[in-house]
Amino acid sequence: MDASTLQLIILPAGVIAVLFALYLARDVLSRDTGTREMAEVAGTIYEGAIAFIRRQYTTIALLALVGAVVIGAVITWVENSAEVAGTDVFGVELGIRTAIAFLVGAACSMASGIIGMYISVRSNLRTAAAARHSLVGAVQVAMRGGAVSGFLVVALSLLGVYLIFVAMGGLEKPAQAPFLIVGYGFGASFVALFAQLGGGIYTKAADVGSDLVGKVEAGIPEDDPRNAGVVADLVGDNVGDCAGRGADLFESTAAENIGAMILGVSVYAIALSAGWPNPESWIFFPLVVRAFGLLATIVAIFFVRGREDEDPMNMLNRGYWVTTILSVAALALVTNVMMQTPGQTGANGLPTWLFFFGAGVVGLATSVVFVYITQYYTSGSFRPVREIATASKTGPATNIISGTAVGFETTFATAISIGIALLVSHWLGEQAGLLTADGTNVGGVFGTAVATMGMLMTTAYILAMDTFGPITDNAGGIAEFSRAEAQAREITDRLDAVGNTTKALTKGYAIASASLAAFLLFSAYIDKVNLILGSRGEPLMTSVNLADVGVFVAALIAAMLVYFFSSLAIRAVGTTAQSIIVEVRRQFREMPGIMDYSQRPDYARVVDITTRAALRQMVLPGLVAVGTPIVVGILLGYQAVAGLLMVGTIAGVLLATVLNNGGGAWDNAKKYIESGHLLDDDGNVIGKKTPAHAAAVVGDTVGDPFKDTAGPSLHVLVKLLATITLVLAPLFIR
């Protein structure tokens, strides 16, 4: 098989994945919908979620339209401005093309979000219904529902990038087109930022708000149907975890593909001058790898099965390992076929492709390592969570101090793993021996790009596991709310616990991919800047010099930005929660029949109020995120923006780790106490309704906006910094 044949797989693989998603959707929708009560609650959740998504995506679409016009106008102005000329290196109307690519990227991201969300709020009911009969059945419904999102997100991203690449003339001028499609990645990040922010604010405001007014003030249990905020809480699980993370990973796969293609351009030039066969295969490589990742995931979905008495996590893990092993095999095939370098070998006479195969395996291995790091820090089986649970014995203050220490500590394993992955994949790439005409070794950076591609091969599966989380969470809520049989509730409880783990794992995965990708996107930015500088005969940018005062100040601002942005996101949760509290209080006051079940609370109104408040609150942090790199770029120049991008990535990734893992650990410390694992000095169980449990609940509540609003929004912020600078590079070169 030769490389040009292998390239043909991109389109069919994408289409197959979409068809498979549709098959899964049909399969899920055809399943039993349980009792009438179940269907009723599920209907309310469905309506609330769809109402939120409709209104949110209308807002985002408007913002995206404005964004597209501004981007188009600015780049066109730069193109036509004599002083800042140089973008005509591309010989096309870059402004209009970028604006169109931006809109297509935004639209694809929104489409995959909406469809995935639609299936997920349909799957929750079917999962609850299946849980009445069988654990395996419930796992399968939830996982297949989740996989619809997973496949659509990755396949739409792949097809979108490929088609826009072709539309921009990628088949004729493969070396030029990658630079023309960066707008697609920016469109995806733009949508992801607001989807994650709005969803994240909604979900935690609903959670915190209805808990405070229900449990604390009215003294009724969690998820009690008398609490008017309960439905908003269940809706929140979908719009935050499911739609938000989908947009996050859509963005990753899109932007990182484009970045890797840009890096492929330098190797393409080498291949061309060396007369290697199919030089364009170096540019298509990321798309082909992604296509194989989709096919591997399709196979893996059929391995999600097991015995009724098996730990559901084992069933999911089985599929994950199948995906990983198939991905390694596919990676060997793709690197071997597409990286043909006749007459040239890497270090020690080994073939060049072997080094890149190694780099890809490093990427896959890194994602496995992150799965274990996340488990260690957020599962009740290990020291960190137990330490927090023990600290709860002396009250909420020691619980918070201990959780903060754990959150801070998690940065250690995270940074060391990322550091090793970067150094090893870079070193492997350097050994491959890809030298440009002037002797520059471009293999190192390309090695990190291949590692990122390797890691992202399992994205569809990871995303399916992630969406499994809100589906089972909702299934549990539906079972509780509709007073389903004990067996069904027991099964949904077990699945819910597994879902908490898979949600935490996805965040670890998103962080790892963002960090590896940073290096690649950053290098793509330098390539683009140098293309422009070169065309103007100006000296190229050979380094991002931290000793330059502008770069240093930009780095300082970047590290500040991640705190400031998180502060705004966390505060937005508080403000939104306040509106919920006011409304639920009003309903308790004005509808006295609620407490004795004779009146039904107005759930829809709370959903509506939360929706409007969350959307209002997402705008300020969103604009700060978009505006900062632009302002810094204009004031301090293109080199400073590169510093902003790199240090912002480092700071954002680490703060997100602290917030996600700290929040996860607090959550599970509470669960650890609730499941009766905490003992006092005499060996008696310290369980629910003890002061220690109350202290652990405080930690859990504090962790909520950390791990579900600020942390995940930071992943997107980091990638947005990369795409925004890549798109607006011409503006920063003066």
Place this chain on the structure above:
Amino acid sequence: MDASTLQLIILPAGVIAVLFALYLARDVLSRDTGTREMAEVAGTIYEGAIAFIRRQYTTIALLALVGAVVIGAVITWVENSAEVAGTDVFGVELGIRTAIAFLVGAACSMASGIIGMYISVRSNLRTAAAARHSLVGAVQVAMRGGAVSGFLVVALSLLGVYLIFVAMGGLEKPAQAPFLIVGYGFGASFVALFAQLGGGIYTKAADVGSDLVGKVEAGIPEDDPRNAGVVADLVGDNVGDCAGRGADLFESTAAENIGAMILGVSVYAIALSAGWPNPESWIFFPLVVRAFGLLATIVAIFFVRGREDEDPMNMLNRGYWVTTILSVAALALVTNVMMQTPGQTGANGLPTWLFFFGAGVVGLATSVVFVYITQYYTSGSFRPVREIATASKTGPATNIISGTAVGFETTFATAISIGIALLVSHWLGEQAGLLTADGTNVGGVFGTAVATMGMLMTTAYILAMDTFGPITDNAGGIAEFSRAEAQAREITDRLDAVGNTTKALTKGYAIASASLAAFLLFSAYIDKVNLILGSRGEPLMTSVNLADVGVFVAALIAAMLVYFFSSLAIRAVGTTAQSIIVEVRRQFREMPGIMDYSQRPDYARVVDITTRAALRQMVLPGLVAVGTPIVVGILLGYQAVAGLLMVGTIAGVLLATVLNNGGGAWDNAKKYIESGHLLDDDGNVIGKKTPAHAAAVVGDTVGDPFKDTAGPSLHVLVKLLATITLVLAPLFIR
């Protein structure tokens, strides 16, 4: 007056400041020591503090001895090793000299810590006694006691740097000596790290531990004499706030002086070749500025006076403004006299010195700005603290979430102010027109150095205000403990509140100086590396390239280090607090007479146990801080270490800001509620013993190890990174 005359002021100014400190010490010691009960408590605190300091400084001295031997051996090995030769550029036994300078720096830092501490634990009693008669009298005793520390710290640092500079032949070879004395700065940082860590762990472990076992478990009030941990708590205020911060600022003034002198060497070369008079004045400039800062502070101490009914903060502020205004005047004089550049002007024909005068004023202005930022975020008169107090109404979780949001938010004003100060002082320096033979403009970096020098002119006064904090805190404890008259307690309470503010201000000041200094110390590092590279005929280091994978990974590790280090420091507080809890519980159990006052608790034993635990716990974070730059330097090389240094500074400064200001805001939100400012919806006061107050107490307890252990230790960490890399640079060049 010419520059060589002005240089003569260094020695006399240092000696005058020491004599003035002795005069103040005599003055304080001669004052009334109050009642017998007061003297008794004060005696116990004194004994505990001295016991801690003795044992701590013995440990530190041992560690410093080991450090000196290792440093001496490593540098000597590098010097004698053929492959890594090049340090013979200095033509002296660099290893032995560095080891000696290290030991002298360590010894000076320890001496100023011990003496300052000795006076401060003597001043607390006199302040309590003075408070029986007069507010102004009490303010004066506390401020003069604090000023002893302030003057000794700054004067010993000035004299130490000057004398070791002279001893290393600075008068004959002024361009070479600055490089030989970097060991002095490292010695100072080394001591500061352990002093701040040990003191910080001690103070908060004693605070948290005795509160938990006394207030929560035994149900007796705070500072109750029946609690065996109370004396340890009072001792802690001295060893943490007073000895720790003293060592921190001793380190700042020493290391930043040396760094500025290294930068002066490049200007010296220009002055020499241009034939300007007194070229060595560019190297002596930092010391002369510091000398004038001391003289300005001596004058200011006499302005700390006022009316009995005046806000004590006004009296302290009056002195601060006198120091600042005199410093501006002195700066004008020193720049004008020492920066003579006949035949050359800066931009627009303005004299060169004028630009540097401007840069110095920028530094002074930055410290004033930081004073106001800190006040805004940590005082009950403004939004942030009120927001936290309001959030306490809905319980501890919302209090913590709100406080975290405020802590994160404080990075905004901090980063923007530092960014502006750096850009403006750098720009001013560039305009001054200092060009080297090859056309490099060295004025920019020198401008940031002058700004740092300007900022540090007020150090002695700031440190006096800082030590005012623990002295008045202790005076309050003594008044409470000895059941003094109501008037005395009322006055000490007022002073205690002012002391909380001054302690917060000093932390802001320490952060601002660390950030400005980073740029200067970093440039000094590059100068030193290039001196070595140049002597070996290798290409010079012209940039710290973030796009290099090694530099990027080092930057990632640096940002991780600040979290990991803080995690270790916070956890150390928890572990140490546990040992206190166990011991106090034992005393309650085995000495039943304690509760009815018939038995006296064994305070000394708790002090002893806390001392031992705190010292054990300080070792791990200390070694991590010292070890990380060394390991990174050896593995990834000299350029990567520069990245570690810069990004570590950025990350450390911002995390310290979050921890210090978040902690301060939580503390004052509690005080805000206690003073009856929080109202419910109907306008009733929500005061002490309400759930809101309990929630605010949780926030205050969480903030304690943040603001008094981890935050201040981070200041030192940041500066340690700078001095360690400066000293070990030869080791990293392979």
